[in-house]
Amino acid sequence: MIEMLAYLVDISMSVCGLVATFPQGRGASGPSGRARCERRDMLGHLYDRALGGESCWIRHEDGEVRPLPAHRWLGARRSPDGPGESGDAFDEDFDEAVTQLCNGPTIELGCGPGRLVARLIRRGVPALGIDRSATAIRLAGRGGAPALLGDVFEPLPGTGLWQTVLLVDGNVGLGGDPRRILGRAAELLRRGGRCIAEFEAEVIGVRVRWVRLETGRDVGPWFRWASVGVDSAAMLAAQVGLTLTTVRLIGGRVVTSLAAL
Numbered sequence: 001m002i003e004m005l006a007y008l009v010d011i012s013m014s015v016c017g018l019v020a021t022f023p024q025g026r027g028a029s030g031p032s033g034r035a036r037c038e039r040r041d042m043l044g045h046l047y048d049r050a051l052g053g054e055s056c057w058i059r060h061e062d063g064e065v066r067p068l069p070a071h072r073w074l075g076a077r078r079s080p081d082g083p084g085e086s087g088d089a090f091d092e093d094f095d096e097a098v099t100q101l102c103n104g105p106t107i108e109l110g111c112g113p114g115r116l117v118a119r120l121i122r123r124g125v126p127a128l129g130i131d132r133s134a135t136a137i138r139l140a141g142r143g144g145a146p147a148l149l150g151d152v153f154e155p156l157p158g159t160g161l162w163q164t165v166l167l168v169d170g171n172v173g174l175g176g177d178p179r180r181i182l183g184r185a186a187e188l189l190r191r192g193g194r195c196i197a198e199f200e201a202e203v204i205g206v207r208v209r210w211v212r213l214e215t216g217r218d219v220g221p222w223f224r225w226a227s228v229g230v231d232s233a234a235m236l237a238a239q240v241g242l243t244l245t246t247v248r249l250i251g252g253r254v255v256t257s258l259a260a261l
């Protein structure tokens with residue numbers, strides 16, 4: 001099995017420079033009367049520009065605004081917006097601790113520019129990232145992370161065979177439906193595998209909101225995103241056939257192990 005997944009990772013390494021694509025799916029609507037959000041553009045070109053270094057923030061429907069921590073996803077040590085503005089600087093200790101939890105063939109859902117996948121590969125762990133941003137996939141390839149362009153909810157290689165599924169940086173809220181993304185993780189795992197999932201320490205329950213990206217010049221389409229409190233981890237895991245086995249606090253962030261027993 002490990003050989004087969006290593007083979008899949010090899011294939012993706014060879015195609016990541018060319019950008020392999022999975023099919024895209026249906027759309028979603030935004031807050032009433034607002035622009036429609038096509039799934040393919042859920043984060044859209046503003047996300048790509050943020051990965052290119054442009055300052056970008058995320059606006060929630062209730063008015064909350066936060067800087068998009070693209071610098072952290074890029075592995076940059078300092079936010080271009082200056083220290084203290086986002087509190088989301090690249091966290092070497094967190095990345096190292098999280099990747100140490102990944103055993104065996106690992107797939108990261110919503111891998112962005114692939115800093116965690118690249119770290120796993122450097123350690124000799126077969127790993128593959130999936131993301132639907134072509135810019136992110138290009139950056140991942142350049143950084144040595146095998147990654148495929150595609151939607152995590154579409155067919156993926158190695159379904160039912162992965163030892164670890166990684167869901168961090170808020171990705172448990174991806175699509176605004178933690179049960180759906182955790183269900184996807186459960187499908188991808190082999191028996192005995194684990195989903196390493198980050199939850200939020202300061203959120204109670206599941207908070208689903210419409211959000212959009214903005215820059216000084218542009219406004220992106222609305223899309224759904226969920227903030228998911230760690231108090232919901234056991235219940236959500238059980239709903240998709242996983243079992244919460246461990247909760248770790250890593251530098252103020254909460255990371256759980258959800259086992260496919």
Ligand SMILES: C[S@@+](CC[C@H](N)C(=O)[O-])C[C@H]1O[C@@H](n2cnc3c(N)ncnc32)[C@H](O)[C@@H]1O
Pocket residue numbers: 042043072073074109110111112113114115116130131132133136150151152153168169170171174175
């Ligand atoms: C919060 S960012 C996480 C960044 C990433 N963990 C990193 O280290 O760079 C969310 C990522 O999920 C991707 N994404 C969102 N919805 C997706 C989907 N349905 N399928 C694949 N990728 C998706 C976005 O393109 C984005 O890169």
